[in-house]
Amino acid sequence: MKDNIILRIVAKMLIPLIILFALYVQFHGDYSPGGGFQAGIIFSSALILYRLIFGLEAGDKAIPRPVLKLIASLGVLLYTGTGVAALFMGGEFLNYSVLADTPVHGQHMGIILVELGVGFTVAATMLLIFDSFAGRPLTTQDAGIEKQHD
C-alpha cells in the first residue's frame, strides 16, 4: 500500500495524533476514562497502521523487535517492581501507601507506575502478536477457495 498517495499522506497525518491521544489516555487516565490498557491498545494500533501502510521493514526500523520484546518484559517488571518496592519499604506486596510521604501520595504514585507498566506491556505485546502474524510467509495451497461451489 506504499504507493497509494492518499493512504500515505492521511496516515502520516493521523499517526502522530493517534500516538498523542494514546499518551493523553495513559497519563490522564486517573482523572478521565482511560488507563494503561486502553492507551496500550491505541498506541499499538497507531504503529499497526504504520506497518500496514509502509510495510513491516519500515515498522521494524521505527521500533526494532528486540526493543519491543524488552518493552513487553519491562512493563511486567515495572508492575511487579512497584509491588516489591512497596514490600521493601515496609508495606505488603502492591500496597502503595508506603511509597511516598503520605499514603494518598503513595497510592497515586503507585497507580501511575502500575498503569505505565500495563501500558508498556499491552502496547508491545499487541505489536509483537501482529508482527508474528504478518511476518508469516503465505502457504502455496488454497484452503477455502474451491468451497464456494458446493
Added chain:
Amino acid sequence: MIDYISSHWVSHYNYWATIVIMMIGLYTIISHTNLIKKIAGLNILQAGVFLMYISMGVVTDGTAPIAAEGFTIYSNPLPQVLMLTAIVVGVATTALAFAFVVRISETYHTVEEDELLFQDKLQSSEETEEW
C-alpha cells in the same frame, strides 16, 4: 408466566437479550466446522458475557464512576474493572487461537474440522497398514 414477563421485562430484558446473544454464539461454536467461524462465535459469546456483567453494574439515575462535584449516585465500578481487563485478555487469547489455526492450516491445508478429522483418520489407518 405472562404476569411474570410483563412485570419483569423492563428490568430484565437486558439479561434476556444477552442470554440470546450468548446462545447464538454458542450455537455458532458447536454447529460450524470452520475453525475461524468458531472463533468468531466465541467472540460473540464473550461480548454477551461482557454485556451481562455491565448490566449488573448499572444503577438507576447513576452516572459513570468518575468522582465529580454534584453527583452522588455512581454505577458500580467493580464489574467494569473486571470486564475491562477481560476484554484485553480476550483479544490476546483470541490471537493465540488464531495462531493455532494458522499452524493447523499450514500442516493440513484446511481449516474445516471434519476434513481435519478425516485426514487424521486416513493417516492413522495408513500407519496401521504399514505395520
Added chain:
Amino acid sequence: MIDIDIAINMLLLLFLIAMATTILRLRRMLAVAMILSLYSLLTAGLFMVMDAPDVAFTEAAVGSGVSTVLLLVTLTLTRTHYAKNTARLQWRPLIIVLLTGGALLYGVHDIALMGDINAPAHRHVADHYIAEARNETGVPNMVTAVLASYRSFDTLGEVVVIFAASIGVMLLLGDGRREHRDGDTP
C-alpha cells in the same frame, strides 16, 4: 438510566442480536470480519449507554481495531474465503443450546432488578469504593483506582496472561523476523 437510555439500549440489543444471527448464517469470511467489527463498535456504544465509558473505550479500540486486523491477517494466511455451508438446522447443537439458554433464563429470574441500588451487588464492596476511593488513592476515576490499587493482584495476573499469550504466539508463528521468512518454516 432515563427513558431515552432504555430505548437506545433496547434498539442496540436488537441490532446486536440481528448481527449475531447474520454472522451465524454468513459464509463469506470477509463479511464475517466486517460485521464482527461493527458488532464490537455497537457493543461499545451499549457500554457507553450503560455508564461504563472505560469499558466502551477498550471495546472500541480492541474489538473494532486490533482484533479485526488479526482476523483479516488470519484469513489471508489460511486463505479462507468461504466457510462450509451449514445452513440446515442441526438438532443436537440446537438441543444443547436450548437447554443451556433455558437454564440461564431460569437462573436469571432470581437476579436483582436492573438498576436497583439496593441490590446486593451494589451494597458489598462497591459502596466503599464509591465513597472512599478518591480520599484513599487521590484518583477520581474509580475504575482506575479499583483496577490499579484495590484489585492490583487481579490486574497483575491479567498483564502476565497477555504477556504469556504473546510468547505463545511467537513460539507458534516465529517472531516475524525477515530473515526467517523465506527459509526454514516447516
